[in-house]
Amino acid sequence: MRWSCHPTPSRTVALAATLTLAFAGVTAATAPPAAATTAVSVSVDAAQQLAVIPNTGVGTNLAVFDSTMNASDTSGLLGNAGIGAVRYPGGSEADVYHWQSGTSSGGAYVAPNTGFDAFMGTARAAGAQPIITVNYGSGTPQEAAAWVQYANQTKGYGIKYWEVGNEVYGNGEYSNGSGWEYDTHSSHSATTYADNLVQYISAMKAVDPTIKIGAVLTTPGGWPDGVVGPGDTMDWNHTVLSIAGSKIDFAIVHTYPSSTSEADLLGKPQSLIPGIAATVRSLINQYAGSNAANVGIAVTEANSTSYRDTAPNGLFAPDELLTWMENGAFNVDWWALRNGSDCSGTTWVDGATDYNDYGMVASSPCEGSLDHPFPAYYGTQLITKLGAAGDTLVKAASSTSLLSAHAVRRADGDVDVMLINKDPNNSATVNLSYAGFTPSSDTPTVYSYLENGTSINSATIGSATTQTVPAYGITVVQLHPTSAPCRVVYNKNEWAGGMVGSITITNNGLGQLNGWDLGFNFAGDDKVTTTWGATINQSGPSVNALNLSSNGSVPQGGNVQFAFQSTWSSSDADPATFWLNGTACATG
Structure with missing residues (x-):
């Protein structure tokens, strides 16, 4: 399996782009013609609860290299997509960024007007919770504690979630000194990170004991998971958790599945995420002691490594986000709202241009109009039609791997179902059945995003038991119960x-x-x-x-x-x- 670390734009730390890691308004849009229709069965068990949707479940990254981070339209872009969490200062930038001065170590670019208070104004306007990554690479526990004090005591922002470092394992420890993550510590071992992590936790919680602090883990199955570094007796995850597991509040992984084809990418949420989540949970249970049940899982960077600005990623985004939440993650942050592209590596994918931009919206003039959404934005936005924080994800099963199904039981008793058709050529006629829920006979409201569309559709169409999903399309079917018996x-x-x-x-x-x-x-x-x-x-x-x-x-x-x-x-x-x-x- 192949995975890579998060992509780094042209104006930030360059090493990340050179190292590949091993790891497996609503208007109408026009659907592309489908060659045929495939019959699919989907069963929904509204009584089988998987997880409650967390208010931080759907998130994204805002990075200090983004000169338009705090533009007037940013909060609207976040709010309309249902983004409940925003991570700052953004990926590898976190390990060079000094929050008090708004400057960086190592020559990384920091755009004007991207300071912490400006970011907080945008986050608050969007109604999103911040997730702050403190500087491990070139910072100190005291610098991090001062950030907590300023944020939660001086300003009263009440920021709950804090990470210590970004992808610290990328500091060269496992690659003969060559890595993408800036780290000025004399030792780059897992033991050193864990020992310093304990100091960070102590200093930060001395200021505000109510905050939650996360530890950086390698993603199970991906490089350098399983590799024992010089001076350590175990690999990164076992070393970090054996030292700090009883003191952390959540574990952090990043997921960027590489793929050999569109079909391969679209199968990754179901083939990879349950196993990754189970392994992380097992590690937490092994090392967190009596507090294990309270230790969460956060996926603070997620995306694919291919088809980034085109139809496949529009299908992949909601499938990845929802599958992670169904498997226990309280936070999944897409990389990123804006990332940037020089457009030098554009390709043509399924009738659209892939600009090699990991952002949810365009941020370069060569990509057309600034801030226009890519398919991953619309796919994520459709989650707002499926459910909201506090609603319950329930079991949904499909008869074919070419169609993913997710279901939510709303707080008012409604049940909504998302159907993701991964077949690029054929529409799917979906026959739906229900346990623990009896839908009314009313024609349901259906929201959909179609291949290369520029908006989300809304229609009253089909029935509670039969829906047609166009090729490479996503629909959300909203259903009311017959009564309250x-x-x-x-x-x-x-x-x-x-x-x-x-x-x-x-x-x-x-x-x-x-x-x-x-x-x-x-x-x-x-x-x-x-x-x-x-x-x-x-x-x-x-x-x-x-x-x-x-x-x-x-x-x-x-x-x-x-x-x-x-x-x-x-x-x-x-x-x-x-x-x-x-x-x-x-x-x-």
Whole structure:
């Protein structure tokens, strides 16, 4: 498998571009003619929760080499695409950037008007949470701590997520001194990074103990994963986590799959991401001790290495972002909003020009109008039609690898389905089936992005059980339930830091239940400690309460009760919505 580190534009650290790493308004657009139509089956299980969409789930990078980072249209571009997180100061720039002076070490370019406060103005205008990468390569723990103090105490920005360094393993340790990541430490070993990481964490959390700090890992399966460097006894990941694993709040990986063809690229989300995520989670469980369940996974750079500004990447972007979230990532940041291109390596791909630009929007005059979106922007934007932060990603399965399916159960009980047709020649007639959800007979609203389109379509078309997706097209089908044939009454007795909740479920119209599963999401930070009358499984805010053998039978018109005790710190606000065997219930 081949992967590369993030691409570096012409005005930043040049080494990254020379080293390839081993690792596997809505208007109508015109669809290209399809040679044939292929039948596909997609099943959606609205009761099988995969993950709650985090408010930082869909992100992008803003880099200090981008002279238009804080242009008047940037916040609108971010907001319209549903970008909930923005990473700064951008990739390898982070390890040369000194935030107080707005200057860099090593001769890297820093554009005017890209300082921290200007960036924060753009992030706030877009409603996006910042993810700050502090300078490990040429900085100090004290410089990083001063940044935390300025951001969260002096300015009151309340920045939660901080990384220590960018791709630090690219500092030459594994390539005979040649690397792309600037690092002035006398030793470039994994042990040195881990020891310094502990110092950074100590200094930064002494200023603000509420912040979350991440450690740089190599991406499992990719270079230099598995390589033991001079002076270390284990590879990078095992060394870093064996020293700092109990002190970090999240682990960081970057994903840039290379590919031998368009079809190869479009298969990568399903073939690679589940394995990468599982390996990172296993490492966290091995080294983070009792805190392992609270340690997250952030993918702070993601993109492909080919077809960057053309149709294949438009399909790949939402597939990669959603698959990562389904596999437990709380943050996935596309590289980047703007990246830049000299247009010297343009190619023609599927009827469009690939400018070799890793940005979501154009940033060079040779690419046509500045800031016009590339397909990856529109593909990402379609996620806003699928779901929002707090909604639940649920299981969706396709009968063919040529069509990816993702589904979301909305907080109001609606279910939306995204269908990504990876066949460049044939449209797909998709037959949809549902478990845990009964769609209404109304004709659904369908949003779509078609090959080489310049906007997202909207139409009322097809049915809940049959949709046609054009070749190289993406559609999002928005569905309403038939009714709310169940009711949930939620009561609680609370005190500072704890509460007992009791739930009564009434089966108004689901027929005889021989087993039940009540799903809901805590609106606060409750953690269930004890249960009565149900078995409760909790993952973050997401909860599933399952019947016991003694109370699984509930006739239509009957009810059942259970209770639980939980602890909380900031809030024990009531859940907004409940689902009984996947069906949305009325409340109160």
